[in-house]
Amino acid sequence: MSTATATKVSAAPPRSALTPPRRRSKRMRHRATSTALTIFTWIVTLGFFFPVAWMVFTAFKTEAAAATKTPTIFTALSLDRFAEVLDRGFGVYLLNSLTASVMSTVIVLLLAIPAAYGLSIRPIIKSTDALFFFISTRFMPIAAAIIPIYLLLQSFGALDNISALSILYVGMNLPLAVWMMRSFFSEVPLEIVEAAQIDGANFFTELVRVVMPIVAPGIAAAALICFIFAWNEYFLASLLTSTMARTTPPFLGSFVDGRGQFLAVLSAASTLAVLPVVLAGWLAQKRLVTGLAMGAIK
Amino acid sequence: MTAPDLIRTVAEPEDQAPAASRTTRRRPPKPELSGGQKKALRLARALVWPAIVVAILVTQIPFLVTIYYSFQRWNLMRPGSRGFAGFDNYVTVFTGGAFMQSLAATVVITGSSIVLSVLFGLGIALLLNRKFFGQGLARTLVITPFLMMPAAAALIFKWSMLDANVGMVNWGLSVLGVDPVQWNTDFPALTVIMVLTWQYTPFMMLILLAGLQSQSKETLEAASVDGAGPIRSFVHMTLPHLRQYIELAVLLGGIMLLQVFDPIAIMTRGTGGTKTLSYLLYERAFVGLEIGEAAAYGVITVLLTIIVASVALRLLFKIFSSEGAKS
Structure with missing residues (x-):
């Protein structure tokens, strides 16, 4: 039941006795609409989430149970598919992804x-020009x-190299990070920034000790978004790595060739x-x- | 030389921020700076430069090299044949026929994914904006598709959802008495649009929800007291308020969707009207090994994006400056 309706109802108990029947039925209709809307919202939400839930569920099935025309709900579940995925060297790819994501996010x-x-x-500094330069690279x-x-990395023998990939991710995420963080920094009270900038010698101490704690949540949001994109x-x-530095x-993408039964193991890997x-x-x-919506709007 | 001048000299050769630089030129001359201000300005520049240099090295220089390549006759299969080609590559691109098809595919896939995800995003944002049982959990579940790795989302949709034999969508249709549909082979563009819409709806929803929550409750309540129904107050008050949020959602979604590659490479490999410009370029460069021609596609893609982006940038600048006026 909606809390908004609940408070409205409880806020006016003395009057409800005097309320004419017509108004009471209107209120009940309001309550019914509200319940219907809540049910509808949940149907939409669950429908939207279904592919994810189904992926996780399928990952625990056997291949035979996963590949049926009518979905099997009651079936033996096991972790075997996950073991199978890890046997195929999946751990290495996950580790490569982690390295590239962490390295690039730290540099960003x-x-x-x-x-x-x-x-x-x-x-003093009119920041819009620099900001527009950054966002335009995006x-x-x-x-x-x-x-x-590709040709440059090839000539340096740097194809299939996780560091090279990370540097490209830096280029990819830097504009977004600057754009988002500026909006968080601009929320820092002006006096604090000015106090820091006048005393040039203590500038970095000031940045770390005074400004950073204020913007830490924003920095965390930007870092998370950079990590996700990387x-x-x-x-x-897919173009710059092959075996050693292959990421997830x-x-x-090359995991299935469409032959045989693979739905369960594919779901486990995904x-x-x-x-x-x-x-x-x-x-x-x-x-x-906050990071995505407000960072972009402010 | 002031900081904007410095920075503009960097931004202008690329000509990618027309809205920004044009407005700067109209600005009145700067007042004289005091010593302390000059020091602060130098500091600010020193702080911004490293990031600008990296952005130039990683993204701008390679683009300049791409422009150079696009005027070269260069196929990696025939190493000796490299030389200056003039506009030959561009002539090949525009007379080849593949380009127009690819442009159409890009417009159809990007355009319909944006429209659909904004519409669904708005609908879900409206549903989630009221207080109801499990509101927080529902929002958590709804944003999940945006967090999904696109490669995984494409695979799950291709095999687990849309497969002709074991896909859940066809099972759902069979319950309703509809014959199985060969989504992947008969409607390849639609399958790509479906997975993109599914992934980008939460992104649009988040921005629009932020817009809905920034709308003042008092105004809406006042309208309701004055007898405006929910539909009237949505059309006359909420929608105008949401306009800049919708524009922003379209802009940011458009930037990301224009470059989309993963679902096409994984689900359709460019067949059946899904060969977007980025996939076509990939095919010419890394399968056909036609460096010159592929580079020409790259240059054209950037030019097209600049046209779209400069319109979008102007819009963003409008939002940006109105915010500046407020603060």
Whole structure:
């Protein structure tokens, strides 16, 4: 039952005795609409979430149970499919993804935090131009840069190298991080920023001790979003890595050839691949919302 | 030289921020700066430069090289044949026929995914904006598709949801008495649009929900007291208020969707009207090994994106400056 309706009802108990019957039925109709809307919302929500739930459920089935025309609900569940996935060397790919995501996110933070701070030193520096430069690099399709990057890495023997991939992820995520963080830095009271900028010698101490704690939640949100984009990235990873530095998304992409029964093992691999980011996203949901929506709007 | 001047000299050769630089030029001359201000300005520049340099090195320089390549006759299969080609690659692109098809595929897939995910996102945002049992949990579940790795989402949709024999969608249709549909082979573009819509709806929803929550409750209540029904107050008050949020959602979603590659590579491999510009470029460069021609596709893609983006940038600048006026 909706709490809004509940408070409204409880707020006016003395009057309800005097309420004419017509108004009472109107209130009941209101309550019915509200319940119906809640049920409808949940149907939509669950329908929307269904592919994820079904993926996780299928991961615990046997191949035979997964590949039936009519879905099997009551069936023996086991962790065997996960063991099978890990036997195929999935751990290495997960580790590569983790390395690339963490490395690129750390470098992005090291570059973006000072840049966002620099852009928030007001009112002298007019920050819009630099901001627009950053966001405009994000507009450029990565396809436009891939050929020289591929040939360059090839000539240096740096194809299939996790560090090279990480640096490209830095280029990919930097604009977004600067853009988002600037909005968080601009919430820092002006006096604090000014106090810090006058005393140039103590500048970095000031940044770390005074400003950082204020913007820490924003930085965490930006870091999480950079991590998610790097973890999920497919295009660069599939072209620039092959065996040693292969990350999870391109490995998943080449996981099935469409022959035989593979639905359960594919679901298990996908579940493992999405798990870290989905869990992190769920836990840091509020931050994520602020980071994406407000960071973009402010 | 002021900081904007410095930065503009960087931004302008790319000509990617037309809205920004044009507005700067109209700005009145800067007042004289004091010593302390100059020091702060130098500091600010020093802080911003490393990030700008990295952004230029990783994204802008390779693009300039791509422009150079696009004027080269260069196929990796014939190493000796490399040389200056003038506009030959561009002529090949525009007379080849593949380009127009690819452009159409890009417009159809990007356009319908944006429209559908904004519509669904708005609907779900409206549903989630009221207080109800399990509101927090429902929002958590709804944002999950956006967190899903696109490669995994594409695979799950292709095999687990849309497969002709064992897919859940066909099972659902069979319950309703509809014959199984060969989604992957008969409607490849639709399958790509479906997975993209599913993944981007939560993103649109988050932005629109932020918009709904920023709308003042008092105004809505006042309207309700004045006798405006929920539909009237939605059309006349909520929608105008949401406009800039919708624009922003379309803009950001558009940037990401224009570059989309994963579901096409995984689900359709560019068959059946799904060969978008980024997939076509990939095919020419990494399967056909035609470096020059692929580079020409890259340049054209960027030019098209700039056209779309400069419109979008102007919009963003409008939002940005109105926010600046408020603070």
